[in-house]
Amino acid sequence: MTAELWRLTAHEAHEGLRDRQFTSVELTESVLARIKSVEPRVNAFITQTAELAIEQAKEADAKYEAGAATPLTGIPVGVKDLIVTKGVRTTAGSKILENFVPPYDSHVYEQLRRAGAVMVGKTNMDEFAMGSSTEHSAFGSTRNPWDLDLVPGGSSGGSAAAVAAGECLVALGSDTGGSIRQPASLCGVAGMDPTYGRVSRYGIVAFGSSLDQVGPIGRDVEDLATMLDCIGGHDERDSTSNPEPMPDLRHYLGREIEGLRVGVPKEYFMQGMEPGVTTRITETLALLEDLGAVVDRELSLPSTEHALAVYYLIAPSEASANLARYDGVKYGYSYQDGSSMWENMETTRGHGFGPEVKRRIMIGTYALSAGYYDAYYKKAQQVRTLIHQEFQEAFKRYDVLVTPTTPNVAFPVGAKLDDPYQMYLNDIHTLPAAVAGLPALSIPCGDSDGLPVGVQLIGDFFQEGKVLQAAHALERGMPWANRLPQL
Ligand code: GLN
Numbered sequence: 001m002t003a004e005l006w007r008l009t010a011h012e013a014h015e016g017l018r019d020r021q022f023t024s025v026e027l028t029e030s031v032l033a034r035i036k037s038v039e040p041r042v043n044a045f046i047t048q049t050a051e052l053a054i055e056q057a058k059e060a061d062a063k064y065e066a067g068a069a070t071p072l073t074g075i076p077v078g079v080k081d082l083i084v085t086k087g088v089r090t091t092a093g094s095k096i097l098e099n100f101v102p103p104y105d106s107h108v109y110e111q112l113r114r115a116g117a118v119m120v121g122k123t124n125m126d127e128f129a130m131g132s133s134t135e136h137s138a139f140g141s142t143r144n145p146w147d148l149d150l151v152p153g154g155s156s157g158g159s160a161a162a163v164a165a166g167e168c169l170v171a172l173g174s175d176t177g178g179s180i181r182q183p184a185s186l187c188g189v190a191g192m193d194p195t196y197g198r199v200s201r202y203g204i205v206a207f208g209s210s211l212d213q214v215g216p217i218g219r220d221v222e223d224l225a226t227m228l229d230c231i232g233g234h235d236e237r238d239s240t241s242n243p244e245p246m247p248d249l250r251h252y253l254g255r256e257i258e259g260l261r262v263g264v265p266k267e268y269f270m271q272g273m274e275p276g277v278t279t280r281i282t283e284t285l286a287l288l289e290d291l292g293a294v295v296d297r298e299l300s301l302p303s304t305e306h307a308l309a310v311y312y313l314i315a316p317s318e319a320s321a322n323l324a325r326y327d328g329v330k331y332g333y334s335y336q337d338g339s340s341m342w343e344n345m346e347t348t349r350g351h352g353f354g355p356e357v358k359r360r361i362m363i364g365t366y367a368l369s370a371g372y373y374d375a376y377y378k379k380a381q382q383v384r385t386l387i388h389q390e391f392q393e394a395f396k397r398y399d400v401l402v403t404p405t406t407p408n409v410a411f412p413v414g415a416k417l418d419d420p421y422q423m424y425l426n427d428i429h430t431l432p433a434a435v436a437g438l439p440a441l442s443i444p445c446g447d448s449d450g451l452p453v454g455v456q457l458i459g460d461f462f463q464e465g466k467v468l469q470a471a472h473a474l475e476r477g478m479p480w481a482n483r484l485p486q487l
Contacts, residue, residue, distance in 0.1 A: 024074030073116030096352030106203025124158030153183030178430025185454025196437030276448020320364030
């Protein structure tokens, strides 16, 4: 019975655990064996925590015995390596944090542990979450389980690949401009970026603080709802954490979507998109109509085209400030053989950071400098407000917006590494919602020549429930439904 338990979704596994068909130790052993067999090819993890996982699984089994289990008790999860875990190395994919062992837990990991989840490892990522392919990791690139010559997307590529490959049942990622939705799309799994402020950023290695948000990756919508129910809600240690009480998101699942008002922004169907992606999205819109939704294909959001420029000024600006702390003095890698403090600091940062991170620090520092602040950073913030207002207007008329998640399917390893602009363009569909702070998710909606295609659903502020409701209804009619790659 224990042989293929790694194939289960979290909610299926919970039922099996609750009905005593197997134990969490057996489930965890199945996942650890799966990791052993596929990880050399996928490289989804930076750090594996097998021993800790077995310990946590034993505790989870005791919770089931005591009747104290909740939906995530005993479920093997992957945790993106910028989520701080006490006593377990947390690198953010960077050489500069290669040996950093945090003395405290992040809010989200605390919540997972309170629920009795089992951590099997820390997942691979682009350095400091800067990237769309997981190739900017200091620990080697992650491969796409659907085709090992292709990238899994990024920056949460390790989390998405691990879920797709059965190396964990669910995972946590983080999304600044698309880093949950884009890799979920490229790996054929579901991923959600919650409303900015829904999930505490306490203990998350900072990239762009006004954009960063932690969210779930899973094999289906129900698992996204369960995970978000667990990690969301107010936390006083993050001043941007929303004080609203967390609604029961699972409550929205299984409901009809008759009369749901769906807007389809024209600007998201741009030239150069992969034809297979456009076809799958067109079919998804027809399915929505079959389910009783009212679909308007004529919505226009003209500011969409500015989201990329806005994001690539604001995110690097915030990054340049956030990454000033890695100076070789406080923590992390430290070069000390120079002849002055300045030389040590410069060499620490020169050795410690990879090329993409240095590029962002330089762009951000430039955009924030006295002579250019008004022309770049301030202007970007103003256009950000316009994007936000345009969405607000749209949500007076629509419940959800539906778009492709990415313009193309997974691309070959190395294909965009030398051309940062081509890499940045991969987030063209995920950036606008991130810039506005809106909740958005991606679910698989079919394939293009055998590779997964994702559809994105965007909701109004704190309307995760409505987005999950629509996605759940769609998922049941979708040709994809929980397909797993041959590995
Ligand atoms: N790919 C985008 C970037 O490189 C978004 C990353 C993210 O969401 N963390 O910045």
